Amino acid sequence: FAPSAFTYNTMKAPASSSSLNMALPEGVTPIIIGVAADSGCGKSTFMRRLTNIFGGDVVGPLGGGFGAPGGWETNTLVSDLTTVICLDDYHLNDRNGRKVTGLTALNPLENNFDLMYEQVKALKEGKTVSKPIYNHVNGTLDTPETIEPTPIIIFEGLHPMHDDRVRDLLDFTLYLDISPDVKLNWKIQRDMEERGHSLESIMASIEARKPDFDAYIDPQKKLSDMIIEVLPTNLDKEDKKTLRVRCIQKEGVPDFAPCYLFDSGSTIEWTPSPEKLSSPAPGIKLKSGPEEYFGSKCQVVEMDGNFDNLQELVYIESALSNTKTKFYGELTQAMLALADAPGSNNGTGLMQTLAAFAIRDLYEKKSAQAAKAKKESTTAAAAA
Ligand SMILES: Nc1ncnc2c1ncn2[C@@H]1O[C@H](COP(=O)(O)OP(=O)(O)O)[C@@H](O)[C@H]1O
């Protein structure tokens, strides 16, 4: 599941992308999802997991993906149900331009929110747009690509909730809140392996961007409907690798009901039976219960630790309620299908999979509401 194995394909850039994008079914208003996080926090990895779970037949990027043989450079991930758009494509300047302004890509002044709003609005109205491309490999702004709307459109990046106009168009919002040490490891790994940056430049970039992260990116978590927190384990203070992952789910979000362990409203701490779920040191522990998050009532599900055998996850699934799966075992099956994806042995893969089912459920609810409204208006028109 190396990104190159998934996000690239060898097809030449099509003259027009319409042959790749399925047209929006008549009368369907796309649902718009916003996913916010800092650079290197796992947004693209999450999107690949998510589109695998409910994206339908994945056709991959509009073109060949970055650096694919004969491929065309794009950040956009397309399937017949879902389009994932990287908000870095709305950077106002390229890398050299930012050297002139002295501003980081996290500064709103370096992002074109007017164009972002115009295109998010157009896509939500079912219109096709010509979207710019930011090339993370060489830092340039490349030839725009044609994007047609699909039933689900996900905008992932630094600022999906920064601009009020854009935020008001989002039907559901998520924030990936990764602890600094974990984020450092992930960003170094990715920027060296996939973007060819030096360790020194990555460290300098992270340091330079910290004030803008605190000012413009991090505050979005308070506005989000769901927050996935990735923290160091509580099971062993010396252990710097094992992750504790919390899925914070706001109460009262239209068409979304939080999932929980055992029964709603209880505060649960659970160490699964080692005979049914084997896990390496320092073990594994789950939690569930009501919490308050920046003044909002929430339901939190937490997994601390790793598990050895994905097949055994069905034991955890048996204790989870309101997962929005269509049958018992679908959660485990979805994770088994992506067993090689990063985070498939800990709470990051589990919580992202729960988020994917919540988005699918939201899409199905809104589609049913739209179909009902259309039927009622047709009936009313016929009666008039
Ligand atoms: N849950 C995870 N566990 C381990 N590594 C991860 C996880 N999610 C992402 N990564 C790694 O972190 C790096 C950054 O991930 P990426 O999805 O590119 O972040 P972003 O799109 O937010 O910049 C990549 O090397 C990726 O493999």
Ligand SMILES: O=C(COP(=O)(O)O)[C@H](O)[C@H](O)COP(=O)(O)O
């Ligand atoms: O931080 C991000 C987000 O990228 P991602 O979320 O994919 O890490 C910027 O787009 C680049 O860092 C731009 O600056 P540069 O290209 O010079 O690093």
